[in-house]
Amino acid sequence: MEREERTLTGVGVSEGIAIAPAFIIEHGEIAIEAENIDESQIDDEIERFRRAVTKSRDQLLRIQAGVAKTMGDASAAILEPQIMLMSDVAVVDETEAVIANNLLSAETAFDKVISRGIEALEAAENSLMAERSNDFMDVRRRVLANLMGMSHHIIRDVSDEHILVIQHLAPSETAQLFHNKFVGLALEMGGTTSHVAIMTRTMEIPCVLGVDGVTEAIDNGETVIIDGTNGKVVVSPSDETLAEYVNKKAAQLERKRNLAKFKGQKARTLDGKHISVAGNMELPGEAETVANYGAEGVGLFRTELLYTRTTNLPGEEEQAEIYSEVARSLAPNSIIIRTFDIGGDKFSEILGAPFEPNPFLGWRAIRIGLDRPRVLKTQLRAILRAAKDNNIKIMFPMISNIDEVIRAKELIEESKTELDSEGIPRAERIETGIMVEIPSAALMAREIAGEVDFFSIGTNDLVQYTLAVDRGNQRVSHLYQSFNPAVLRLIKATIDAAHLHGIWCGLCGEMAADPTATIMLIGMGIDELSMNPPTIPLIKGIIRAVDSRVAHSIAEECLRLTKHSQVVDFLNRKNRELLPPEFFDE
Known part of the structure; x- marks a missing residue:
């Protein structure tokens, strides 16, 4: 039927x-019934367990090699937590102890130990912890399948x-x-x-x-x-x-x-104004995708996954190699590395972040970095090393006041001094900017602009903090309005403050990839738009189809309007008037 x-x-x-x-x-989870053994079987069971772990690790290493060949080494690092789990003392040694002390079969002992880890992660009621529990469950299935001679596919x-x-x-x-x-x-x-x-x-x-x-x-x-x-x-x-x-x-x-033709073209308006169109990325393996879509560099390299993919903090050597690899693959274009934005929705247990009833207003991003300077300096040292021979810039997230900017810059200088004293080569100078995503930073943009080389507006958080609305809350999500006049005026004030001090201003939130906003942002004077790579050809095409002077008059009208709906209706009408049909997803 x-x-x-x-x-x-x-x-x-x-x-x-x-x-x-x-x-x-x-x-289908593998069901295990408790099975006891005799003392005489202990050594054999432990050896059987070790063989299953070795076989499981080898299987994962082969899969990892395949991913590395297809998507690059850094993308293959996603498998690292499972591979590390295979040699985790808390799992391997404890399983062997349970076999010996409780006289249990290898299957029973391993299931008992790994299940405790799964239960603890699931009890955390956190999206990151849930992801880690998936790693534990996959390792459970693989090791048990190898112990029992079953297929793990x-x-x-x-x-x-x-x-x-x-x-x-x-x-x-x-x-x-x-x-x-x-x-x-x-x-x-x-x-x-x-x-x-x-x-x-x-x-x-x-x-x-x-x-x-x-x-x-x-x-x-x-x-x-x-x-x-x-x-x-x-x-x-x-x-x-x-x-x-x-x-x-x-x-x-x-x-x-139709839009693919814009990939290799510069994003210049009809009257010759150039707007840089860059890509956002969070895995080094995505660099090729960024380049293939015609990005003029990376406007936002999110580094949080380096911190959340394993139970250990990423080391300086590892980070320096990753940043260098990305920069080399996109040379001569620049990449902007945002220091870790952990906290809030990206809660990280490894930094000792406690439960917070309102994490988006709590201990996160630069606040963690300034509280834990050694952690932030490890990342800054890695960036400075990678920037010696590459076009790399640093960007600090979640800045709320000028004191944070000054202290963050001091940590850069301290990192330089440390590297010099250790005889480690580094960049002499590195461009430094901030994310403008808190209203206080936008309102103080004129003062902060004197301390940095660029701004990048993070509209996702700027909207949330300006309008005091959680877009993940269905009861109030209708109040999450990207084109709310209050938000638009903060964006314009930030751009003007940057230009007043002779620095450039970009935008890397979801608005950058929204074709409804492109003409308005050109009119406001934006210098760079950074977005998910697939949207790059469309945004380039829109930029090439308009005159910046016409865009300026459109932006001025948007700033005069008083309602989100008025702005959206006005922009939709103007976009239809100015752009060819191929730019619209009917």
Whole structure:
């Protein structure tokens, strides 16, 4: 019996439309019954456990090598937590102790130890900890499968195009997508910064995460539409809906082909004003994607994943090599490295961040760095070393006052002195800027501008803090208004303050990738727009289609308006008047 059309919602983390039959995989956990052994079997059981761990580690190393070959060494580092877990004393030694002291089989002892770790991580009720629990569960399945002589392959080969529907994917499983014909993904678990989100964006596979009960709601073989742009999963679409999405997909592909011509072109307005269009990235392996879309460098290199992917802080050597690798791959264009923005939604246990009832107004970003100067200086030293032969700039996040800027600059100078005393080569001078994402920084921009080389406006947080609204809260999300006049006036004040002091001002929040805002931002005088790479050709095309003087008059009118809806309606009308149809996603 044919089922009716239904739409499931989640979080779109990789844009695009995919249409194919569902391929459902249930994560069947391996059930273990307690099994006792005799004292005479202890040594054999411990040896059997060690062989299974070694085999599991070797398997993961092979998978990691495959990812490194396809996406680069830094992307392959996503698998590092699982590989490290294989030699974690708290897991390996404790398992061997349980075997010997409790006279339990290797399977029983390992399951007992690893399950305690999984339970502790799940009890933390934190998205980052949940990601780590997935690593533990994947290691559990792999080691137990090797102990019991079972297959550890979760992702099976498919001969035709399918949509993968699954509860969650561990890094090792995600890596297997490269060798299959999965054209889209729908997962029950995962968030925008999860390894699945990062890897599917890099692979350009449409993906929706956080779809409640997705494996129960879909039958194997049912036609599924993944709308990664809008976070929708349409199941058993009607003929009308199917035709609509087939046309949308064709239009998207045609639009993408039409806009591809702008990748290699400079973003200059009709009257010759150049606006730098850069890319945002969070994994070094994404550098190639940034370059392929025609970015003029990296306007925001988020470094948080270096801190959250393992249980240890990243070392100076590791960071210096990663930053150098990215800079070399994008030379001669510059990359702006944002110091760690941990805290709030990026809570990190490794820095000892306590539970906070309101983490977005608490201990995060530069506040952590100034409280833990040794941690921040390790990163600053790595950046200074990498910048010696590369075009690298430093950017500090979450600045709320001028004192923070001055102290952060002092830490740069202290880091230089340390490197010199140790005889380690470093950059003589490095451009330093801040994220303007707190209203106080925007209001004090004239004073702060005298202390830095550039500003980069982070509109995501600027909107949230200006309007006192959490966009993740459905009850108030309608108040999250990117085009609210209060926000626009802070943006304009920041740009003007930068130019008054002879420094440049960029914008790296979601507004940078919003084509509705591009002409207005040109008119406000923005110097750089940094965004997710796939949007770069579109934004370049819009810049090349307008006169900055016309854009200036449009921006002035936006700043006179008093309502978010008025600004959006006005910009939509003007964009339709000035831009060709190919720039609009019908």
